[in-house]
Amino acid sequence: ATPVSVMVGSGKAAELGVLFGGGRALEQLHRVDVVALDKTGTLTAGRPTLTALHLSPTAAWTESEVLALAASAEAGSDHPIAHALLTAAQERELALTAATGLVTEAGYGLTAQVGGHRVQLGAEQYMARLGLDTSSWGAALAELGQQAATPVFVAVDGQPAALLGVSDPLKPGSREAVAELHRQGYRVMMVTGDSQATARAIAAQVGLDPDREVRAEVLPADKAAAVEDLQAQGLKVAMVGDGINDAPALARADVGVALGTGTDVAAQTADVLLMSGDLRGVPNAAALSAATLRNIR
Ligand code: ADP
Numbered sequence: 572a573t574p575v576s577v578m579v580g581s582g583k584a585a586e587l588g589v590l591f592g593g594g595r596a597l598e599q600l601h602r603v604d605v606v607a608l609d610k611t612g613t614l615t616a617g618r619p620t621l622t623a624l625h626l627s628p629t630a631a632w633t634e635s636e637v638l639a640l641a642a643s644a645e646a647g648s649d650h651p652i653a654h655a656l657l658t659a660a661q662e663r664e665l666a667l668t669a670a671t672g673l674v675t676e677a678g679y680g681l682t683a684q685v686g687g688h689r690v691q692l693g694a695e696q697y698m699a700r701l702g703l704d705t706s707s708w709g710a711a712l713a714e715l716g717q718q719a720a721t722p723v724f725v726a727v728d729g730q731p732a733a734l735l736g737v738s739d740p741l742k743p744g745s746r747e748a749v750a751e752l753h754r755q756g757y758r759v760m761m762v763t764g765d766s767q768a769t770a771r772a773i774a775a776q777v778g779l780d781p782d783r784e785v786r787a788e789v790l791p792a793d794k795a796a797a798v799e800d801l802q803a804q805g806l807k808v809a810m811v812g813d814g815i816n817d818a819p820a821l822a823r824a825d826v827g828v829a830l831g832t833g834t835d836v837a838a839q840t841a842d843v844l845l846m847s848g849d850l851r852g853v854p855n856a857a858a859l860s861a862a863t864l865r866n867i868r
């Protein structure tokens with residue numbers, strides 16, 4: 572992948588808000604076999620809200636206390652989950668405490684000290700990495716998965732105190748974009764750091780086969796490797812994403828497609844930039860690529 576430098580294509584491309592970074596991108600997009608889509612911020616709005624809170628029956632904390640600790644710990648993070656928890660705490664008018672010693676682990680979660688307590692938040696794998704037992708949370712986890720909510724454990728002083736669910740609604744055009752890409756003959760996949768259950772539920776909502784087309788629990792550092800795996804199978808890959816953690820995968824893909832609503836890092840790494848966050852820009856861009864090639868020949 573090469574960075575977006577010049578804008579090419581017809582006036583139609585500009586009209587559709589599609590910027591091609593040179594003739595190569597315009598030519599290559601039509602030739603890919605697989606379109607791999609990031610989930611958070613690409614298929615979904617990227618603005619999750621808190622929708623569930625399962626308190627441990629043995630927790631020494633109330634729901635409000637756990638949420639206040641969690642939001643306080645997330646105050647220094649710019650992850651969408653942090654935004655969801657801070658908004659929820661604000662809506663409930665909970666008082667936050669300044670956190671210290673924040674350590675974030677990309678793709679896992681974070682740890683911070685809040686008012687003398689060690690607060691650790693994140694995915695099930697993060698708890699496992701910390702050596703914390705979540706085996707009694709199976710039913711709550713399954714429920715969140717069915718709701719397509721992302722599970723976020725909150726451990727206080729080394730004890731899982733609650734399991735939160737944050738939900739990120741689909742963007743309006745996502746399902747239609749996937750259907751159109753399928754009509755155009757592309758294989759469409761999802762690559763995400765989110766849990767298997769949540770990823771599968773979202774996949775089903777947008778019309779992707781959860782058994783075949785979902786790569787979940789992929790660490791940010793491994794998204795590019797997921798693209799390489801497909802390329803190793805002889806497939807040409809377009810990767811579509813919006814976040815900093817998508818940038819290496821966009822660079823590795825045969826064609827990297829960034830959403831203009833995402834981070835600058837993603838945009839700078841991409842071959843194609845979609846000015847709007849609407850995923851229907853992807854099949855539109857593919858159609859332009861196909862039409863341009865027909866004109867060239
Ligand atoms: P995505 O691919 O959906 O953007 P990430 O790779 O950023 O996801 O994160 C993967 C998972 O790690 C999240 O679904 C969440 O469970 C956990 N996680 C990461 N960062 C945080 C955070 N700041 N707070 C809580 N959980 C987090």
Ligand code: MG
Pocket residue numbers: 609610611612613812813814817
């Ligand atoms: Mg994203």
